[in-house]
Amino acid sequence: MKKASPVRIVSAYYFLMYLMSSVLLPYTSLHFHDRGFSPSTIGYILSLWAFVGVIAQPVMGLLNDRLQRTKVLLFLLVLITPASGLLFYTSNAFGAIVAVSLLFAWFQSSLPSMSDAAAVQIGRTQGFAFGNVRLWGALSYAIGAFAVGFYYEKYGYDHVFLMYALLAIPTAAIVFLLPVTHTNSARISVFQQLGDVVRNRTFLFFCLISFMTMLAVTASATFLPLYFDEHGFDKRFLGTAIALAALIEVPMFWWAAKLGNKFGKSLLLAAAASLYALKYLILFLTSNVYMTLATQLLDGIAFAFFAGVAVELVDRLAGARTKATYQTLYAAVTWGLGGIAGNLIGGQIVELRGVAFLYFVLFLLCASSALFYTRVRQEHSKLPKAGA
Secondary structure (H helix, E strand, O other): OOOOOHHHHHHHHHHHHHHHHHOOHHHHHHHHHHOOOOHHHHHHHHHHHHHHHHHHHHHHHHHHHHHOOHHHHHHHHHHHHHHHHHHHHHOOOHHHHHHHHHHHHHHHHHHHHHHHHHHHHHHHHHOOOHHHHHHHHHHHHHHHHHHHHHHHHHHOOOOHHHHHHHHHHHHHHHHOOOOOOOOOOOOOOHHHHHHHHHHOHHHHHHHHHHHHHHHHHHHHHHHHHHHHHHHOOOOOHHHHHHHHHHHHHHHHHHHHHHHHHHHOHHHHHHHHHHHHHHHHHHHHHOOOHHHHHHHHHHHHHHHHHHHHHHHHHHHHHOOOOOHHHHHHHHHHHHHHHHHHHHHHHHHHHHHHHOHHHHHHHHHHHHHHHHHHHHHHHHHHHHOOOOOO
């Protein structure tokens, strides 16, 4: 029997890992709502998950770089995360839910960024781009979230954590097939790892720009339904809007790998930020539902470009001994803090000036980010890699 190639194994892993997420993350608020929790309580629970993730991801990255046991840690994350999720079924008491949330969010938030760190390293040694495997995650997430929605609508949202746990079994099994990543560098202390990060000005600048971008992206996604409401659009088009962005992502992840290699990672990130800026400017200037749907294509392309190459650029900026530290810290700052800030700041702007004005602010943020990404390219060409 012919052995599966590394790119196929990693692709299968991403397909299953994001399929796991697709049956849970889009439906967690509905799960807790069906259990009788108020909207404010649900908001507190999900916000707690986000804050825990900001702390957990860099800590787990430091641990991974210290131990150099990536496959073991991924296996434990894939199993412990759903196992802790099943504890949500044991009690409806708010204190118990908070305690379980601390445990669940710690491991769940670390899984994607730890996987990205491993996938980029495997791709570098095996000769494939990150976008070539990440596209399978985009595909499975779109399929899973769409298909399982019909099941939940018929049978209720009580089974979300159970479905998540069932899909963790094949995901954990495929972790053992992942190629082993090795580094010839000696282990360093935690203080040396942190010092490596602090001294890398290019990486810190890159994190700041990506924080601005993700702030805008999160605010846009959160308040798009209110944009529909403010302009009197038929809310049935919301599902169409989400589907359009998700479907275009899949081929664009493949193109991200090609274009990133040809034109450079930083320029492709600048292009992604420019596409986001164009979308937000259109939403600010127009009030047509079909134009709004068309902008979702820009959203899907931009997301694939951003997610497809950002982690590869982080890998290049990191030293051989701090790959996972950089990836998890980057994820915590951008997807974590950026997401939290996007919801908080976006809410304040909407309350004061309305959703349309929010999109003007988001346009300014992403237009600025596009310019700053070109600066990252210049800095990266002048500075040596951290820890090299």
